[in-house]
Amino acid sequence: xxxxxxxxxxxxxxxxxxxxxxxxxxxxxxxxxxxxxxxxxxxxxxxxxxxxxxxxxxxxxxxx
Numbered sequence: 484x485x486x487x488x489x490x491x492x493x494x495x496x497x498x499x500x501x502x503x504x505x506x507x508x509x510x511x512x513x514x515x516x517x518x519x520x521x522x523x524x525x526x527x528x529x530x531x532x533x534x535x536x537x538x539x540x541x542x543x544x545x546x547x
Contacts, residue, residue: 488532495536496527499544517542 502522524545528537 490530490535491532492528492537493531494526495529497545497547498525498527499523500525 500518500523502520521543524541524543526539526541526545528539529535
């Protein structure tokens with residue numbers, strides 16, 4: 484589609500990377516430590532007009 488448009492984001496995929504044990508997560512930065520302890524949900528969305536992709540990462544497991 485040519486020209487400007489308002490994106491119409493549609494969720495295409497959702498992934499969850501699980502948690503790990505505390506003994507595995509020593510000596511890591513704060514953000515990485517939180518990601519390892521709580522896991523990360525990655526949501527992939529695509530614009531139905533121009534097919535542009537965007538991803539969003541959320542700490543923890545997020546249900547639909």
